[in-house]
Structures are given as structure tokens and as C-alpha cells.
Amino acid sequence: MTRLGSTDLDVFPLALGGNTFGWTSDEDTSLAVLDAFVAGGGNFVDTADNYSIWADGNTGGESELIIGRWLAARGNRDSVVVATKVSRHPDFRGLGRRAILGGVDASLARLQTDYIDLYYAHYDDPGTPVEESAGAFHELQVAGKIRHVALSNYSGERLQEWVTVVRDNGWPLPAVYQPHYNLVHREPFESDQAPVAAAAGMSIVPYFALASGFLSGKYRTADDLQRTDRSRRFVAQYGSEQALAVVQTLEAVAAEAGVAPATVAISWLRGRSGVAAPIASARTLEQLPALLASATFELSAEARAALDAVSATVAVG
Numbered sequence: 209m210t211r212l213g214s215t216d217l218d219v220f221p222l223a224l225g226g227n228t229f230g231w232t233s234d235e236d237t238s239l240a241v242l243d244a245f246v247a248g249g250g251n252f253v254d255t256a257d258n259y260s261i262w263a264d265g266n267t268g269g270e271s272e273l274i275i276g277r278w279l280a281a282r283g284n285r286d287s288v289v290v291a292t293k294v295s296r297h298p299d300f301r302g303l304g305r306r307a308i309l310g311g312v313d314a315s316l317a318r319l320q321t322d323y324i325d326l327y328y329a330h331y332d333d334p335g336t337p338v339e340e341s342a343g344a345f346h347e348l349q350v351a352g353k354i355r356h357v358a359l360s361n362y363s364g365e366r367l368q369e370w371v372t373v374v375r376d377n378g379w380p381l382p383a384v385y386q387p388h389y390n391l392v393h394r395e396p397f398e399s400d401q402a403p404v405a406a407a408a409g410m411s412i413v414p415y416f417a418l419a420s421g422f423l424s425g426k427y428r429t430a431d432d433l434q435r436t437d438r439s440r441r442f443v444a445q446y447g448s449e450q451a452l453a454v455v456q457t458l459e460a461v462a463a464e465a466g467v468a469p470a471t472v473a474i475s476w477l478r479g480r481s482g483v484a485a486p487i488a489s490a491r492t493l494e495q496l497p498a499l500l501a502s503a504t505f506e507l508s509a510e511a512r513a514a515l516d517a518v519s520a521t522v523a524v525g
């Protein structure tokens with residue numbers, strides 16, 4: 209277990225991503241994946257109020273609804289750390305006070321709970337003063353609707369602005385920062401946001417730990433990336449020559465250690481400075497064991513150095 213920032217939250221060092229729920233995983237599969245994740249030691253689930261709005265026929269909130277039905281059916285709310293996000297649901301856009309106060313109630317209802325452990329500002333909202341957004345998050349903390357504040361998709365400069373505003377007002381610092389961060393997408397996080405987050409004592413909980421499946425090893429050539437609608441939309445962005453070289457190194461390390469490439473990729477991320485728990489999703493039950501194994505698999509110093517070196521050659525994303 210890993211402690212998140214200066215909170216009292218102890219989490220399994222792998223968060224289960226919830227954006228497949230109601231999208232590429234139907235409800236029965238989603239529930240089975242959640243059960244297996246907990247059976248494998250997991251306790252940290254990541255979602256957002258708009259997941260999975262991009263799927264045909266969805267309107268947003270499908271992932272939270274499935275998680276809510278699972279929590280209610282299993283009666284395990286107190287043993288699961290639930291993280292969700294506000295700013296991208298069509299009914300509650302941006303980070304104005306009204307959107308945050310309305311968005312949290314809608315999420316609580318869908319999740320069938322009266323508190324959220326970690327509540328994220330999903331994306332920066334440059335049109336709203338940081339003091340208004342941070343003040344609304346603090347209001348929710350005082351009301352007990354959320355336990356801790358977190359941020360995702362901020363520039364280093366705007367992250368610093370949030371930290372300064374909460375310090376000036378005597379409000380708690382955000383506990384977690386959630387960047388797009390993986391072996392083929394190290395920048396701009398490492399240079400721009402990591403120093404600010406570290407100075408403020410925030411834990412890092414990176415998303416796209418598998419680069420949407422690219423780092424599972426199932427895409428080996430640029431042509432592989434064009435095969436499905438999902439790969440064209442989400443995975444093809446990673447398909448540079450340098451990124452394919454990362455996959456080759458990953459496969460060599462994985463073969464040597466006798467584990468799956470996905471396990472190696474997530475373990476590499478877990479070992480980076482400040483990272484508490486990478487987030488990854490499993491579309492099927494069969495995909496989950498490789499993800500769970502990352503929580504305990506330790507890379508050798510040589511393997512880590514090889515992955516550090518090859519991933520440093522990937523162009524800034």
C-alpha cells in the first residue's frame with residue numbers, strides 16, 4: 209500500500225481505470241473486472257463524471273453508474289478509495305462554483321455514496337479564477353462531500369497558481385496530481401509539472417499507463433495501429449519509430465523476466481519519482497492479471513536503465 213500525499217488514504221499501487229465501463233466493457237464484464245481487482249488486492253478506482261460520453265449512445269455518467277451499482281451490491285464502499293472528476297460533463301462544464309457544486313451531487317448520486325475520497329479538477333478552466341474553483345472544492349471538503357482535492361491536466365504554471373491560492377487562503381493543498389504520463393509520453397510532465405507537484409508534496413497518479421494499450425506489446429508496427437477504430441482514435445498518436453523502439457525494449461525486458469510487457473511498462477512508471485499508483489484499465493478479465501502483477505514486479509537496475517534511455521528518445525508529446 210502507498211500513502212497518497214499528506215492524506216490518510218492508503219492505496220494499492222495500481223489504480224483501476226474506469227473509462228472502459230459502459231464503453232469497451234459491458235456492465236457484467238465491468239463488474240467482474242472490479243471484483244477481480246479487489247480480489248487481487250486492489251482498492252483504488254478512478255473515474256470521471258463524463259465517462260464514457262464518447263461511446264455511441266452514451267450521455268456521460270455511465271462509468272460512475274456502474275461503479276455505484278457495484279459498491280451498493282458488494283457493500284464495500286468503506287474499503288474502496290473512489291476518485292472521480294468534474295469539468296467535462298455536458299451539464300457541469302468547467303470549474304465555476306455552480307458547476308462544481310452541481311457536478312459533485314450528480315456524481316454522488318450516480319456512485320450511490322455520500323462522499324468521494326479524491327475529487328479532481330479534470331481539466332484546467334482558464335475562464336474561471338482559480339480562487340473560485342479552489343474555494344468551491346474547499347467548500348465541498350468542509351461539507352464532507354469530498355475528502356481530498358486533486359488536479360489533472362494542468363500546466364506547471366497553473367498548478368503553481370492553485371498551490372499559491374490555497375496556501376494564501378489557508379486551505380489544504382491538493383493531494384494528488386494526475387498527468388498523461390507513460391514510457392512514450394514523458395514530457396511535458398517531467399519537466400513542467402513534476403517539480404511543482406513534488407515541491408507541494410503531491411503524489412503522482414499517472415493516466416494512460418499503457419498508452420491506451422500501445423505498451424501491452426500488441427502493436428508492433430505502424431500498420432497495427434490502423435487496424436481498429438479504437439487504435440486509430442487513441443493509440444495511433446504513439447506510433448513513431450522511437451516509440452516502436454520502446455516497445456521492442458519492453459518486450460525484451462518482459463521476455464527475460466517472464467512477465468507481460470504491460471507489467472513491465474506499469475512497473476517502470478510506478479518506480480518513477482513521486483508516482484504513487486499508475487492508472488490502467490482492463491477491457492476484459494483476461495487483461496487484468498498483467499496489470500495487477502505490476503504492483504509487485506520490480507525491474508532490475510539494468511532493465512530500468514535501458515527503458516529510461518530508450519524512452520528518453522521519444523519526441524516531446
Ligand SMILES: NC(=O)c1ccc[n+]([C@@H]2O[C@H](COP(=O)([O-])OP(=O)(O)OC[C@H]3O[C@@H](n4cnc5c(N)ncnc54)[C@H](OP(=O)(O)O)[C@@H]3O)[C@@H](O)[C@H]2O)c1
Pocket residue numbers: 224225226227228232254255330360361386414415416417418419420421422424426438468470487488489490491494495496498499
Ligand atoms: N485525467 C484524464 O484526463 C484521463 C484521461 C484518460 C484516462 N484517464 C484514466 O486513466 C485510465 C486509463 O486510461 P486508458 O484505459 O484509456 O488507457 P491505458 O490504461 O493506458 O490502456 C488501457 C487499455 O489497454 C488495453 N489493455 C489493457 N491491458 C491489456 C493487456 N494485458 N493486454 C493487451 N491490451 C491491454 C485495453 O484496451 P483494448 O483491449 O481495447 O486495446 C485497455 O482498455 C482511464 O480508465 C481513466 O480512469 C484519465
